[in-house]
Amino acid sequence: MVLAEHTGMQVSEGTYELIGKAHELASALGGLTEVALLGPAELAGQLGGADVVVSVDHPALAEYLPEAYERALLEVLAQRSPRLLLISNGTVGLDLAAALSVRWDAPLAAYVSALEIDDGVVTATAQILGGKVLAELELPGERAIATVLGGALSVETGRGALGAQVVPITPPAGLDALRMSLRQVVEADGGDLDISSAEMLVSVGRGIESQENMEIVAELADALGVPLSASRPVVDAGWLPKTRQVGQSGLKVKPRVYLALGISGAPEHLEGMRNAELIVACNTDPGAPIFGVAHYGTTVDLFDLVPELVGKVRG
Amino acid sequence: MRIVVPVKAVPDLVEEIDLTADETGIDREYLTFVLGEWDAQALEEALLLKDASGAEVVAVGLAGDPEIDQILYTALAKGADAAVKLADASGAVSPGPAGIRIADRAALVAGYLEAQPADLVISGVQAADDLDGQLPPTLAALLDLPHVSVAVSVEAEDGSVIVRQEFAGGRSHELQVQMPAVIGVQSARQPPRYAPITRIKQAMQAGGLTELAVSSPAMRRGVVVRRMHRPETSGQAEMLEGSPGEVADQIVGLLRARGLMKG
Numbered sequence: 299m300v301l302a303e304h305t306g307m308q309v310s311e312g313t314y315e316l317i318g319k320a321h322e323l324a325s326a327l328g329g330l331t332e333v334a335l336l337g338p339a340e341l342a343g344q345l346g347g348a349d350v351v352v353s354v355d356h357p358a359l360a361e362y363l364p365e366a367y368e369r370a371l372l373e374v375l376a377q378r379s380p381r382l383l384l385i386s387n388g389t390v391g392l393d394l395a396a397a398l399s400v401r402w403d404a405p406l407a408a409y410v411s412a413l414e415i416d417d418g419v420v421t422a423t424a425q426i427l428g429g430k431v432l433a434e435l436e437l438p439g440e441r442a443i444a445t446v447l448g449g450a451l452s453v454e455t456g457r458g459a460l461g462a463q464v465v466p467i468t469p470p471a472g473l474d475a476l477r478m479s480l481r482q483v484v485e486a487d488g489g490d491l492d493i494s495s496a497e498m499l500v501s502v503g504r505g506i507e508s509q510e511n512m513e514i515v516a517e518l519a520d521a522l523g524v525p526l527s528a529s530r531p532v533v534d535a536g537w538l539p540k541t542r543q544v545g546q547s548g549l550k551v552k553p554r555v556y557l558a559l560g561i562s563g564a565p566e567h568l569e570g571m572r573n574a575e576l577i578v579a580c581n582t583d584p585g586a587p588i589f590g591v592a593h594y595g596t597t598v599d600l601f602d603l604v605p606e607l608v609g610k611v612r613g
Numbered sequence: 614m615r616i617v618v619p620v621k622a623v624p625d626l627v628e629e630i631d632l633t634a635d636e637t638g639i640d641r642e643y644l645t646f647v648l649g650e651w652d653a654q655a656l657e658e659a660l661l662l663k664d665a666s667g668a669e670v671v672a673v674g675l676a677g678d679p680e681i682d683q684i685l686y687t688a689l690a691k692g693a694d695a696a697v698k699l700a701d702a703s704g705a706v707s708p709g710p711a712g713i714r715i716a717d718r719a720a721l722v723a724g725y726l727e728a729q730p731a732d733l734v735i736s737g738v739q740a741a742d743d744l745d746g747q748l749p750p751t752l753a754a755l756l757d758l759p760h761v762s763v764a765v766s767v768e769a770e771d772g773s774v775i776v777r778q779e780f781a782g783g784r785s786h787e788l789q790v791q792m793p794a795v796i797g798v799q800s801a802r803q804p805p806r807y808a809p810i811t812r813i814k815q816a817m818q819a820g821g822l823t824e825l826a827v828s829s830p831a832m833r834r835g836v837v838v839r840r841m842h843r844p845e846t847s848g849q850a851e852m853l854e855g856s857p858g859e860v861a862d863q864i865v866g867l868l869r870a871r872g873l874m875k876g
Contacts, residue, residue, distance in 0.1 A: 305784070361786065364778075365759050389763040389780045392738055392797065396715065396746030400754035405835045406746045421839075426711055427741050428626045431639065432844050433711065435744075436837040477759040478790040481775070486783035498873055504627070522873075534654065534800040540783050547763070547799065549782055555873055557864075562626065576871065578864055579850060585629060587844055594867065595850035596860045606861035611874070 299332045299352075299380035301371065302345060303362070303390055309344040312386040312448045317347050317456030319413060319446065320384055324349075326415040327381060334378075336370045337361075339466065347458025352378055356469035363480050364393045368401075369472040375402050377467060382420055383443045384413075388546060391445035399443055406443040407435050409565065413444055420444070428564040429587035447565050448546065486541075493527045493542055498555040501544055501571070503529040505560015505581060505600055509537045514604050515559055521611040527551070529567045545570035559600045563588025614668040614769060614792075616659045617731035619722050619748060620688065622646035622680040623712070623741040636840050638710030639742075646679035648687070651737025657801035658767050659735045660692050666769050669694045671731075675713065675721060676700040676824060682817075689816040690808035695823065699725050702826040710838040712742040717829060719751035724827035726756060731793060733774060738762045738797035745835045749797030759790050762797030 300316040302309055313333070320331040330349040335341055339355040352374050358366040371394065375383065383398070385391040387409055399406035411432075412423040420437040422444055437444070493499060500519040506512060519526040526542060533543040544551050546566040556574035561567060563579070563586055571577070572591045579592035580600050589595045596603065624630055624644045631640040659670045672688035674681040676698040685696035699721050706717045726734065739747045753760030765785065766777040774792055779785045779799055790796075853860045868874050 305780075362780075363786075363788070364761050389778065392747060393750060393760070393762040393778075395750070396748075397750035397754040397760065399716075399746055400751055400833075403833070407836050408743060408746055422836075424744060425844075426744055427624060427630050427639070429844065430626065430630050431632070431711075431841055433744060433838055434840040434842075436839055438837060439834060477794075478761070478788050480786055481789050482787040484777070484785045484787060498868075522868075531650065534650075534804070536804045543783075547779060547781055554871060555868060576867065578867065583629070584852075585843065589850040589852075590844055592850040594853055594864075596853045596864075598853075598857045598860050602857035603861060606857045607864060610861050610865045 299334055299378065299383050300348070301383065301385045301390070302333050302335045302341070303386060304337060304341055305362075307338065307341065309341060310386070311453055312388065314347065314453040314456030315448060316384045316386065316446060317345075318452060318454070321455060323382065323413065323415050327418070329381060332378060332380060333462070334371055334374045336367055342462065342464050346461045347456045348462040351462045351464045353464055353466045354469050355466070356473045358473045358476060361480055361483060362390060363476070363478065365476050365478050366473055368394055368397055369470055371398065372401055373470040374467060379441070381441060385443070385445050387445040387447045395443050395445045402441070402443070404441045404443050405437045405439060406445070407437055408445045410444045410446045411565065413446065425565045428562055429568070430585070448569055491525055491541070493525050493544065494549050494551045496525050496551070496553055498522065498524040498557070499527045499544070499551060499553050500524055500557050500559065501527040501529070501561060502532055502559050503561030504531045506532065509535070511601075512537050514601065518604050518608050518611070521608050529561050529564070558588055558592065559604065561588055562586045563591065614662070614666065614732045616662060616668050616670045616733045616735055617673055617726065618656050618659045618670060618688070618693070619673045619734065619736045619752075620652040620656060620684055621649055621674060621678050621718070621740060622684055623649045626741055632841050632843070636842055637838060638841060641679070641708065648684050649737050649740040651739055651798060653737075653805045654801045655735045655737045655798040656688055656691065656693070657803065657805040658764075658798050660806065661802055662767060662769060663692065668769070671695045671697060673697045673699060673722060673725065675718060677706070677708075677713070682822065685822055686816040687808050687813050689821060690812040691806055696821065697725070698822055698824045700824055700826045702828040706829050709744070710841060711744040714835060715743060715746045715748055715751050716833045716835050719748055719755055720829045721827050722748070723752055723755040724829065725825060726752070733767070733792060734795040735767065735798055738764070738799045744838070747797060749795045753795035756795070758793055758795050760795040760797070761788055761790060763799045764796050765800050766802050767796050767798070
């Protein structure tokens with residue numbers, strides 16, 4: 299079973315990726331692919347790629363709200379008893395999966411990059427420690443949950459238009475006694491510029507070490523006439539605004555050139571830039587996961603490389 | 614308002630992570646451990662709440678965690694009112710392949726919170742060594758409390774808490790949540806404050822860490838680690854060799870070939 303995510307009456311790309319994966323796993327088990335659709339029932343029309351759409355519609359589910367989704371999903375799980383529940387490893391997954399693991403009494407594998415059924419046993423590969431270590435896991439028992447990293451699967455098999463059987467489920471009473479409410483939806487701040495439309499990005503990570511050092515890379519970006527972007531730690535530290543963040547919780551970019559300086563390549567970051575046409579990575583750690591997606595790399599220290607680059611670019 | 618901040622140390626990601634010889638877990642012996650970055654953000658957000666409304670902030674760790682004394686004293690130096698180390702009375706909890714399982718950690722912290730309830734539990738949304746989920750939702754489910762994760766701001770307002778929950782691309786939701794509640798913080802409203810070494814040393818001299826024994830309930834069945842290994846990164850990036858100047862030349866060549874150099 300896949301938990302569908304939607305915003306602005308549009309089912310997310312991540313949902314289609316998961317439906318595609320669910321079909322693959324369902325064939326191995328001889329079962330069906332079901333999608334739990336919490337919210338406006340007419341969204342079922344966008345879920346033709348599933349075998350069954352299990353629909354719970356209630357005003358509290360109009361937009362994502364943690365407690366409402368959790369209670370509605372538990373009702374769906376109780377009625378449908380899926381073998382495996384798939385959720386994207388984004389905000390919703392980080393919110394719900396671990397709580398469901400307790401309430402539905404099912405083992406959970408998080409940060410999953412690969413998932414198989416091996417002789418009836420669910421096995422998963424989890425990327426932990428910033429992607430530096432892969433854990434091969436087994437999920438025992440008759441049911442399990444996996445939160446799956448996005449961007450690694452194709453959306454095509456999930457889209458389908460064959461049409462699904464829609465099974466409506468009565469909203470549980472708990473949806474009328476919630477302990478939280480949504481006050482406001484705040485759209486992303488347009489901000490200074492849109493890095494997702496840039497042809498090239500100079501992107502900086504933890505390796506820059508301090509706010510004072512930022513001017514070194516700012517100079518390179520300036521010399522090249524392109525924007526500066528960053529991985530999450532740089533934005534969380536306040537050295538660049540949120541609009542410059544590349545990654546799962548920031549923006550997805552697909553520039554012609556992505557120059558990654560001092561970025562290790564944690565899975566959440568790779569999700570935001572792995573499809574750039576040319577990726578050049580600079581990191582002193584030869585084992586940094588960024589080299590797994592980069593086309594060219596160097597272990598030269600960025601503090602030595604960047605001034606050289608600036609000199610040559612300025613000519 | 615009483616705010617409890619569960620914190621833990623994780624392997625420093627700047628370093629190489631060694632695995633045990635039989636590849637079933639990380640080799641903890643030579644690792645450097647640092648306060649988890651999201652837990653640092655959570656502590657900061659709790660301290661901001663204290664600055665704004667005079668809340669009591671209690672930092673909580675597990676007695677067996679690496680560097681826990683240092684971490685708790687630093688929390689006190691930053692402004693936490695108290696620091697507690699939880700010891701597992703049953704002695705059954707020990708580090709798994711990636712560290713102490715979230716299921717076990719949450720059970721111990723939940724035991725403490727049942728005895729000493731908080732209005733808010735604020736912890737990092739995740740941690741680098743998480744394998745079987747994340748602490749805040751697990752804790753909330755054990756205690757049947759409302760919870761919100763990926764929070765980028767937490768503010769008190771008339772007896773409830775206003776949480777900004779962030780989604781991909783920077784969109785966010787502003788939620789009103791009844792207390793008691795559990796919040797998983799992604800980032801604080803400002804970068805974590807700095808605690809001068811002198812103040813940390815003062816905190817150490819003053820003592821002030823309380824140790825409490827908590828019993829851990831029966832362990833829930835969870836994922837089984839078959840094997841751990843490093844990703845294969847070789848065979849992808851073509852590594853550029855030479856001095857910084859030579860590498861810079863090669864990169865400029867790559868850009869020029871794509872018409873991305875001005876002039």
